[in-house]
Amino acid sequence: MHLPSRALKVLAVAALPLALAACSSGSTDSSADKSASAEPAKAKDPNAGLLTGTQLKKALAPESYFPSGLALDASLSRDTGDSYQTPATKSAAKPHCADLDATSWIGLTGIDGVSFAQNSHINKSASAELDQEIDVYRGSASADVMKGLAKVVAACRSYPDPDTNSKVTVTGASTTGLGDEAYAITLTDSSWENGTTLIAARVGTAVVSVLSTDGGDNGAASAKKLAAQVVTSVKAESGTAHQS
Structure with missing residues (x-):
């Protein structure tokens, strides 16, 4: 099963504050800064849980x-x-x-x-x-x-x-x-x-x-x-x- 890209999810969330900022030019949103500075999720180990x-x-x-x-x-x-x-x-x-x-x-x-x-x-x-x-x-x-x-x-x-x-x-x-x-x-x-x-x-x-x-x-x-x-x-x- 293929899950939606986590990167696409992050980009979609980050775009929302930008849209709000376009409607209210004087407003700021600290969540946008947090999204921009968030570290990318670590890739899952494909061997996790497998016996050695x-x-x-x-x-x-x-x-x-x-x-x-x-x-x-x-x-x-x-x-x-x-x-x-x-x-x-x-x-x-x-x-x-x-x-x-x-x-x-x-x-x-x-x-x-x-x-x-x-x-x-x-x-x-x-x-x-x-x-x-x-x-x-x-x-x-x-x-x-x-x-x-x-x-x-x-x-x-x-x-x-x-x-x-x-x-x-x-x-x-x-x-x-x-x-x-x-x-x-x-x-x-x-x-x-x-x-x-x-x-x-x-x-x-x-x-x-x-x-x-x-x-x-x-x-x-x-x-x-x-x-x-x-x-x-x-x-x-x-x-x-x-x-x-």
Whole structure:
């Protein structure tokens, strides 16, 4: 929603004493001097109220959450700290579909947020993986990200797996019970031992995204469980931030 310019409002108010002065040449109005000398209002911080990377990191599922064998890969742990990055939107018309099976797959929508936190837990002996990420966006951009997921799936019905030279099949659909809205994507390939499940769930201006290959059901159950855990934590962290 676009509000009327505050500058135009100030100018309209300041013009009124001038009109009165034209009718009574000897009169003065101190309010005109006050309007003229008033300092311009400070621009609103576009990141006000948005969680920082440091806060988002606290909302990620803790080490105690993950089953034995799934160890943190420190090289894949990142966050934006206490600062914000500049948001960006780029064309998502031709996404690099193979990135669906990678960390930060949510970026395929072409929308970058202002803060994020992520990490990955991997069981190398069992070829199992659980990734979690939280991205925060300005305004309604988080809702745009969710809409963009269906477009990504439509553009990536299948893609070649560079490691096995086989074809990965992609399906996606909205799902319920997670945050304000949620979308699930399933990746399957006849050459894989197990498929991959991706889930994105929006919580206000934040989008929780997870990737799982853990479990014989293409990682579906473990992905939903992890997404639910992080969604609950984001809600709690958002409440704490608003109280402080």
